[in-house]
Amino acid sequence: MPSGGRLEYNAGLYLSSFGRKPPIRVNLTNFAGKFVVSKSIQAVRGMNDILPVDTARWQAVESIFATLMASYGYGEIRLPIIEKTELFKRSIGEVTDIVEKEMYTFEDRNGDSLTLRPEGTAGCVRACIQHGLLHNQTQRLWYKGAMFRHERPQKGRYRQFHQMGVEVFGLAGPDIDAELIMMTARLWHKLDMADDVHLEINSLGSPAARHAYRQILVDYLQQHRDALDDDSLRRLESNPLRILDSKNPQMQSLIAEAPKLNDYLDEESEQHFRQVCALLDAVGIKYRVNPCLVRGLDYYSKTVFEWVTDRLGAQGTVCAGGRFDGLVEQLGGKATPAMGFALGLERLLSLLEDRLLPDNTVPHAYLIMAGEKAEQAGRILAEQLRDALPALRLLANAGGGSFKSQMKRADKSGAALALILGEDEMNAAQIGIKDLRGKSGQESIAQTQLVAALADKLKL
Ligand code: ATP
Numbered sequence: 001m002p003s004g005g006r007l008e009y010n011a012g013l014y015l016s017s018f019g020r021k022p023p024i025r026v027n028l029t030n031f032a033g034k035f036v037v038s039k040s041i042q043a044v045r046g047m048n049d050i051l052p053v054d055t056a057r058w059q060a061v062e063s064i065f066a067t068l069m070a071s072y073g074y075g076e077i078r079l080p081i082i083e084k085t086e087l088f089k090r091s092i093g094e095v096t097d098i099v100e101k102e103m104y105t106f107e108d109r110n111g112d113s114l115t116l117r118p119e120g121t122a123g124c125v126r127a128c129i130q131h132g133l134l135h136n137q138t139q140r141l142w143y144k145g146a147m148f149r150h151e152r153p154q155k156g157r158y159r160q161f162h163q164m165g166v167e168v169f170g171l172a173g174p175d176i177d178a179e180l181i182m183m184t185a186r187l188w189h190k191l192d193m194a195d196d197v198h199l200e201i202n203s204l205g206s207p208a209a210r211h212a213y214r215q216i217l218v219d220y221l222q223q224h225r226d227a228l229d230d231d232s233l234r235r236l237e238s239n240p241l242r243i244l245d246s247k248n249p250q251m252q253s254l255i256a257e258a259p260k261l262n263d264y265l266d267e268e269s270e271q272h273f274r275q276v277c278a279l280l281d282a283v284g285i286k287y288r289v290n291p292c293l294v295r296g297l298d299y300y301s302k303t304v305f306e307w308v309t310d311r312l313g314a315q316g317t318v319c320a321g322g323r324f325d326g327l328v329e330q331l332g333g334k335a336t337p338a339m340g341f342a343l344g345l346e347r348l349l350s351l352l353e354d355r356l357l358p359d360n361t362v363p364h365a366y367l368i369m370a371g372e373k374a375e376q377a378g379r380i381l382a383e384q385l386r387d388a389l390p391a392l393r394l395l396a397n398a399g400g401g402s403f404k405s406q407m408k409r410a411d412k413s414g415a416a417l418a419l420i421l422g423e424d425e426m427n428a429a430q431i432g433i434k435d436l437r438g439k440s441g442q443e444s445i446a447q448t449q450l451v452a453a454l455a456d457k458l459k460l
């Protein structure tokens with residue numbers, strides 16, 4: 001029983017669990033004179049079911065994203081959810097939060113170490129190399145799907161979450177960096193949430209420039225060792241740039257005073273970054289250059305960016321990405337410039353709240369079939385209607401029931417119309433149409449006219 005649980009006795013035994021979860025139900029069954037306790041099974045912590053009341057919003061965002069991708073000429077790639085552990089260690093980096101403490105890693109029955117993907121880029125690069133997609137050609141790809149990280153579950157942070165992302169290969173110029181940022185900006189406009197997010201960008205420079213800067217940063221931080229928290233002390237040796245990304249308020253003044261990577265950029269990266277900024281200026285996309293934006297994955301170089309909101313508390317990054325020119329080679333392919341981003345769907349949807357409530361999930365009509373003859377004829381009629389009106393959302397009654405109880409179900413379904421097939425209607429080859437929401441009442445028409453009548457009433 002979870003701590004803080006409470007016992008209730010109510011025709012069975014309920015152990016109420018904490019939080020918003022429904023109570024764990026325990027049945028007591030008298031079996032051969034003994035009590036048998038059966039406990040219902042809950043989902044894994046941090047892994048959410050998405051119920052039908054919510055899936056319509058998910059589908060709406062996914063469909064807007066897919067249309068957007070097509071409008072930029074990007075093709076979808078679908079990748080396995082499980083990859084070899086080595087792939088993530090080699091790409092994301094051994095001393096990153098993800099690889100050090102967040103991966104779901106297990107041995108399969110052959111003894112191979114496998115990992116549930118914590119992000120999409122590594123698998124995408126692996127697939128492109130494996131299928132020879134990078135030989136003398138460019139690739140503009142997108143993906144969507146579940147990712148897995150063993151983090152502390154809280155609002156906006158889950159152990160199974162969903163990303164939609166984009167990866168471009170074979171294009172080194174600042175134009176593609178700007179294109180990816182522009183397409184995200186366009187997405188916010190399409191979702192009517194442009195005012196909710198702002199853009200932060202930075203350049204991480206070339207690996208050589210970053211390496212040189214790393215020493216300068218470590219020297220500075222060493223001088224202020226006393227002010228470092230435990231996390232930062234640990235990172236000082238392994239991944240000092242990540243210290244700049246610390247959310248600890250006590251560290252902020254130290255970070256603000258630290259030498260900035262921007263001041264140590266190589267000439268090429270600096271020029272690349274200037275051009276990205278100029279392109280964004282030209283299309284009127286506002287941004288803030290944040291010299292402390294370093295991103296948590298080792299594979300980034302040059303441009304990095306995040307779309308951030310201040311409306312979701314600490315989990316404020318909705319979309320993040322950057323250039324990763326070294327990754328393809330690092331994973332065994334030919335050196336190929338690349339750039340990508342991923343956005344978190346749960347955070348996006350929570351930011352949208354109920355602004356995206358599509359009305360295309362409620363049935364148009366509920367078919368009531370009272371009596372045995374009507375039951376059979378009704379099933380046939382329903383199929384005919386679906387043939388004739390593919391856009392019709394028709395819920396046909398199932399499980400019998402009196403006319404009255406079917407009518408109640410029709411009302412509860414939210415349908416605009418009830419189609420009524422009773423004995424009288426059958427005998428007269430007619431069907432009743434009742435307006436469940438408006439004031440136009442009920443009428444009877446010939447069954448042969450139903451398709452035309454529905455097409456007219458529902459504008460199908
Ligand atoms: P954070 O700093 O919030 O941990 P991150 O840098 O680890 O984010 P990325 O690896 O860049 O995140 O993933 C891209 C996006 O995926 C994030 O901006 C966020 O919207 C989403 N995301 C990442 N981790 C989670 C999670 N555990 N639960 C829900 N969404 C997540």
Ligand code: MG
Nearest residue numbers: 097098151296
């Ligand atoms: Mg993280």
